[in-house]
Amino acid sequence: MKDPLLLPELRELLSNNDVEGLKKFCQAGHPTAIADFLSALTPPEIRRVLGVLDPPKRAEIFSNLDEEVQNELVRELPRRELADIFTHMPHDERAQLFQRLSEEEKASLLPALAQAEREDIKKLSSYEPGTAGAVMTSDYATLSPDLTADEAIRKLRHEAPDKETIYYAYVVDDKRRLLGIVSLKDLILAPPNKKISEIMSTDIIYARVDEDQEEAARKISKYDLIAIPVINGDDALVGIITHDDAIDIINQEHTEDMEKFMAIAGKHSVGAYLRTPAFRHFRNRAGWIVGLAVAGFVSGAIIQSFEDTLRSLVILALYMPMIADTGGNTGSQAATVVIQALARGEISLRDFGKVLFKEFQVSLLLAVAVAAVSYIKVVFISQDATVPPEFTLAQIAGVIAIALALQVVTATLTGALLPMLAVRFDKDPAVVASPAITTLVDITGLLIYFYCARLFLGV
Amino acid sequence: MKDPLLLPELRELLSNNDVEGLKKFCQAGHPTAIADFLSALTPPEIRRVLGVLDPPKRAEIFSNLDEEVQNELVRELPRRELADIFTHMPHDERAQLFQRLSEEEKASLLPALAQAEREDIKKLSSYEPGTAGAVMTSDYATLSPDLTADEAIRKLRHEAPDKETIYYAYVVDDKRRLLGIVSLKDLILAPPNKKISEIMSTDIIYARVDEDQEEAARKISKYDLIAIPVINGDDALVGIITHDDAIDIINQEHTEDMEKFMAIAGKHSVGAYLRTPAFRHFRNRAGWIVGLAVAGFVSGAIIQSFEDTLRSLVILALYMPMIADTGGNTGSQAATVVIQALARGEISLRDFGKVLFKEFQVSLLLAVAVAAVSYIKVVFISQDATVPPEFTLAQIAGVIAIALALQVVTATLTGALLPMLAVRFDKDPAVVASPAITTLVDITGLLIYFYCARLFLGV
Numbered sequence: 001m002k003d004p005l006l007l008p009e010l011r012e013l014l015s016n017n018d019v020e021g022l023k024k025f026c027q028a029g030h031p032t033a034i035a036d037f038l039s040a041l042t043p044p045e046i047r048r049v050l051g052v053l054d055p056p057k058r059a060e061i062f063s064n065l066d067e068e069v070q071n072e073l074v075r076e077l078p079r080r081e082l083a084d085i086f087t088h089m090p091h092d093e094r095a096q097l098f099q100r101l102s103e104e105e106k107a108s109l110l111p112a113l114a115q116a117e118r119e120d121i122k123k124l125s126s127y128e129p130g131t132a133g134a135v136m137t138s139d140y141a142t143l144s145p146d147l148t149a150d151e152a153i154r155k156l157r158h159e160a161p162d163k164e165t166i167y168y169a170y171v172v173d174d175k176r177r178l179l180g181i182v183s184l185k186d187l188i189l190a191p192p193n194k195k196i197s198e199i200m201s202t203d204i205i206y207a208r209v210d211e212d213q214e215e216a217a218r219k220i221s222k223y224d225l226i227a228i229p230v231i232n233g234d235d236a237l238v239g240i241i242t243h244d245d246a247i248d249i250i251n252q253e254h255t256e257d258m259e260k261f262m263a264i265a266g267k268h269s270v271g272a273y274l275r276t277p278a279f280r281h282f283r284n285r286a287g288w289i290v291g292l293a294v295a296g297f298v299s300g301a302i303i304q305s306f307e308d309t310l311r312s313l314v315i316l317a318l319y320m321p322m323i324a325d326t327g328g329n330t331g332s333q334a335a336t337v338v339i340q341a342l343a344r345g346e347i348s349l350r351d352f353g354k355v356l357f358k359e360f361q362v363s364l365l366l367a368v369a370v371a372a373v374s375y376i377k378v379v380f381i382s383q384d385a386t387v388p389p390e391f392t393l394a395q396i397a398g399v400i401a402i403a404l405a406l407q408v409v410t411a412t413l414t415g416a417l418l419p420m421l422a423v424r425f426d427k428d429p430a431v432v433a434s435p436a437i438t439t440l441v442d443i444t445g446l447l448i449y450f451y452c453a454r455l456f457l458g459v
Numbered sequence: 460m461k462d463p464l465l466l467p468e469l470r471e472l473l474s475n476n477d478v479e480g481l482k483k484f485c486q487a488g489h490p491t492a493i494a495d496f497l498s499a500l501t502p503p504e505i506r507r508v509l510g511v512l513d514p515p516k517r518a519e520i521f522s523n524l525d526e527e528v529q530n531e532l533v534r535e536l537p538r539r540e541l542a543d544i545f546t547h548m549p550h551d552e553r554a555q556l557f558q559r560l561s562e563e564e565k566a567s568l569l570p571a572l573a574q575a576e577r578e579d580i581k582k583l584s585s586y587e588p589g590t591a592g593a594v595m596t597s598d599y600a601t602l603s604p605d606l607t608a609d610e611a612i613r614k615l616r617h618e619a620p621d622k623e624t625i626y627y628a629y630v631v632d633d634k635r636r637l638l639g640i641v642s643l644k645d646l647i648l649a650p651p652n653k654k655i656s657e658i659m660s661t662d663i664i665y666a667r668v669d670e671d672q673e674e675a676a677r678k679i680s681k682y683d684l685i686a687i688p689v690i691n692g693d694d695a696l697v698g699i700i701t702h703d704d705a706i707d708i709i710n711q712e713h714t715e716d717m718e719k720f721m722a723i724a725g726k727h728s729v730g731a732y733l734r735t736p737a738f739r740h741f742r743n744r745a746g747w748i749v750g751l752a753v754a755g756f757v758s759g760a761i762i763q764s765f766e767d768t769l770r771s772l773v774i775l776a777l778y779m780p781m782i783a784d785t786g787g788n789t790g791s792q793a794a795t796v797v798i799q800a801l802a803r804g805e806i807s808l809r810d811f812g813k814v815l816f817k818e819f820q821v822s823l824l825l826a827v828a829v830a831a832v833s834y835i836k837v838v839f840i841s842q843d844a845t846v847p848p849e850f851t852l853a854q855i856a857g858v859i860a861i862a863l864a865l866q867v868v869t870a871t872l873t874g875a876l877l878p879m880l881a882v883r884f885d886k887d888p889a890v891v892a893s894p895a896i897t898t899l900v901d902i903t904g905l906l907i908y909f910y911c912a913r914l915f916l917g918v
Binding site: 030153220223226246247248261262263273278282289292293294296303326328340341351355365366369382384386439442446 | 709780805839
């Protein structure tokens with residue numbers, strides 16, 4: 001959507017102070033596209049563009065800017081203008097922006113807001129990050145069960161200009177307990193005099209305020225909802241999560257899962273790769289890499305303790321990397337498959353035994369295939385290797401193949417087991433990082449390798 | 460939603476042939492929940508439950524069943540009942556089901572359908588899988604630009620019972636070219652006599668029929684749409700993709716990306732982990748694992764060619780796995796970060812140089828940290844190692860640290876480079892599998908390691 005040809009024009013409008021031109025420009029596209037475009041300007045320039053717009057439009061474009069740009073603008077804007085933007089922003093986004101402010105900024109902003117806004121912001125930003133409560137919006141339409149369809153449509157029509165969505169309305173009693181849901185489509189199709197209580201659907205899919213946001217998003221996805229109502233401990237309706245937020249949650253969780261699995265500690269906002277300084281990238285990534293290097297002490301010490309074995313049979317040293325690599329590959333694959341099956345709800349902890357048995361079968365098949373390749377490899381590559389007279393190359397290749405087969409089975413089971421253990425202890429299965437599996441099966445692999453050599457070759 | 464206590468009750472209703480009871484049961488919950496529940500029955504039982512329902516309800520529950528269960532039922536159902544279900548299913552889902560039928564099943568089904576359905580199915584299933592055309596539905600409301608708001612509402616009300624969504628209506632000319640979009644909210648808020656052409660938004664976000672489905676889903680996500688219109692080469696409206704399909708596409712792409720990156724060739728339907736036979740799992744996973752084992756010929760040959768070096772300095776063999784592991788970890792991390800930044804559109808091919816420079820900076824920092832740890836590790840673990848008199852342990856540890864630092868830089872740059880090269884050649888960056896990176900940097904790492912030893916130690 002960014003059209004570099006238009007940037008000079010926009011700058012010209014700014015330098016000519018062409019208020020009408022700027023207004024027209026900002027009306028001409030989807031607010032997301034306009035916000036994308038404005039991101040190419042400096043914060044003071046963006047502030048000047050936003051300044052010419054009426055408050056609702058200004059808030060709409062502001063809320064489509066990247067988080068980082070929003071943060072910079074907050075520091076630019078006078079309190080009055082910022083309060084105006086807060087008043088007109090979507091309720092969920094302004095609560096999230098509010099949480100990103102410093103304590104001083106919060107203290108300065110609150111008195112400038114009307115009481116209703118102030119309370120709404122305080123309430124929404126009081127929920128634990130990552131819960132349904134923290135991502136819901138308080139901006140939804142409610143109906144009383146004894147309205148008629150016609151009265152309900154008139155009420156929605158009256159409220160529509162200020163509401164994010166009017167396509168679902170929530171039927172609540174006087175304690176805001178959720179009785180049912182009625183879609184605008186149902187209302188339009190119903191006879192005008194029919195009562196809401198007779199039209200509404202009472203078969204409600206809802207989320208709890210302290211539920212994981214991912215769980216709420218999964219319900220929206222599973223039941224094809226436009227929005228899901230969120231209720232508190234007293235069964236009172238406190239907010240809704242809309243379909244677009246569900247997509248954002250799913251995308252964000254996917255990124256986090258992948259980062260966890262690949263052992264990156266990243267806590268960066270979207271759009272930030274190039275803007276993030278190299279040192280921050282380093283900090284996100286170094287923890288694991290250095291930690292794993294430290295964990296390598298164990299495998300280093302194991303190898304060191306078999307120095308004499310290696311000295312008498314150097315050919316064994318040549319195939320240590322193969323043991324490590326194959327174990328890492330099969331273990332990470334098994335973990336990926338199990339993590340995804342858990343994430344999609346295909347398997348649960350109750351299937352523990354079945355999963356391990358399935359992975360065991362798979363690992364036996366993989367072990368046979370990989371052992372065959374490795375036998376051929378050793379015999380072929382190491383034809384000219386120095387082999388002590390008491391052994392034949394075929395014997396050594398056979399032992400390496402047996403060790404590799406055992407390593408494949410162990411690594412596959414380890415990879416399948418760890419995500420299930422994580423779930424057992426209420427952790428996200430994706431915290432089981434692939435490099436951690438690699439490091440772990442390195443250790444088991446080396447032990448298997450050297451004990452096989454000792455057992456079968458007596459070295 | 461599956462409640463195991465209810466299953467015996469349901470079976471009892473079935474064995475008593477209690478039609479009213481079965482009907483009531485199927486009306487009592489969300490169709491997705493009912494479908495989940497029915498999945499615990501055998502296909503003939505499911506068929507009997509569906510048989511008591513009226514056709515629209517039957518089709519609704521059927522279309523919420525897992526793909527595999529649908530496939531089994533198709534074989535159970537007589538042609539007449541199947542045609543009934545096809546008539547009432549959502550247009551996009553029936554086209555996808557149709558594509559899964561065998562040629563004989565297709566040929567037998569088509570004559571049983573009304574002409575309109577037949578043509579719709581043929582048209583929708585004619586698009587390339589993976590494109591916007593293949594996932595769109597033909598079930599949407601259109602309006603003519605010279606209707607009034609009031610006339611439009613009446614038209615939508617009339618069509619509502621049969622349409623998947625009426626919350627967006629598409630304004631088209633007599634050649635079905637898309638002129639604008641109007642939301643039901645806009646219509647409700649507009650003065651009754653105002654013309655659609657004056658109310659509609661002409662700033663349309665759309666997808667092309669041959670566009671990647673992921674691209675269309677990303678637009679729905681970015682612009683917070685309930686649905687996106689899909690147009691063909693003549694700019695005529697041919698379908699829409701709805702928000703719930705966008706979530707399905709995003710979830711599916713996430714799974715595929717993760718599987719590609721972890722080198723699994725899986726082409727399995729959702730919900731299938733336990734049902735998939737071990738041999739099929741093996742087939743999905745063996746290609747890569749065995750392929751990588753074969754690729755290990757190269758690193759095996761490299762190590763073999765340095766057998767004499769290793770023989771004279773066995774301590775070098777002890778730290779070969781560390782070189783391989785650290786390279787694999789840093790390379791996969793860099794690839795993950797770059798793949799995600801590409802997927803989110805944070806970087807593009809134009810940033811090639813900037814990305815490499817950023818990763819180079821990160822890799823230098825990582826190299827220093829990891830080299831320091833490895834130096835300490837070698838000195839500490841190998842105190843008792845046999846070191847030839849011409850070298851000190853500190854010298855050897857220094858050379859290993861230098862080699863490791865070079866390996867970290869090379870591996871990080873390789874990991875960052877490969878996904879960008881994939882994009883350059885129009886491939887999905889996630890095809891760059893993490894195990895492939897590991898295998899590649901193994902080779903470069905070994906060469907770096909042995910050449911450093913030769914250069915600095917003369918062995």
